Amino acid sequence: MRPFRRMGDRLDAELEGAEARLIVNLAAQLITLLRDRSGDADEAHSVDSEGLDVFARLEQRGPRSISVDPVLARLLPDAYRDDEQASAEFRRLTEPGLIDRKVAQLRTVVADLTSIETVTEEDAEDLPVDLDEAGAVAWLRAFTDLRLALASRLGIEPETPRGPEEPDEDTVGLLAVYDWLGLVQESLVAALQGEPLG
């Protein structure tokens, strides 16, 4: 991966094929989770079954109360911390739109990477990512949601900012993915604000 940099009004980076596929896979899983929440089953279970299904564990049984699913609870938090009724009403009015926008951002990333892969020569080592400002903002928000979802899956909390004390092998791998997404995002934030990479 070559991090994002600003080139005039464009933001560009290079991703390896495996990195791009990882992002697409994670984004597709999060889209499924969000779509399930909003009751739209169109895209449910569309995730490549061979991909690592990191969010599957969180699809819990029973009614889909926001409180039983840590990923959704973090992505769609209560607006009132001390007023359940006001939170429920706010959620009723705003959650469908919030989910739609989050899904649209993730789809932008998937579509960008898919189209890049299509036009890139097969033997090319790196995929050139080239975004305009609007695209970069969508990527930035989508990466935030992916990192929030992964963090929730990894048990990254204020008291445990690095996750579990004795992580198993899967967790170590996911932590690496989480950190890597953070690096990509850091470069994108800097590039968007026109700052040279330090």
Place this chain on the structure above:
Amino acid sequence: MGLMPSSASTLLPAPGAPGATGAAPETAQQEATQLRELPDHPWALVVWDDPVNLMSYVSYVFRSYFGFEQAEAHRLMLLVHEEGRAVVATGSHEEMERHVEAMHDFGLWASLQKVGG
């Protein structure tokens, strides 16, 4: 939109912190309920710290959404990070609800509540 230039940290002192509630030991919830019942007081947008969002990203959100100068965005970001939360804006109920929704779009952890006098 009433932005809080410098007194943000004292608007919402932590429960039990000096000056938080006076003498009576009250829970945060009791305190918040009382605040909400006071008429004619503005609402506050509170952004809460989380261990996931990059400091640079939180600053970027404060700059790009609220239009803060870089120094102010940075100061508020640090306040969130170090105090665990910060009031980033105050104003009408509707305004603060819009801000909360926007913060959730950005993936920031935000809520709104009534401000005490």
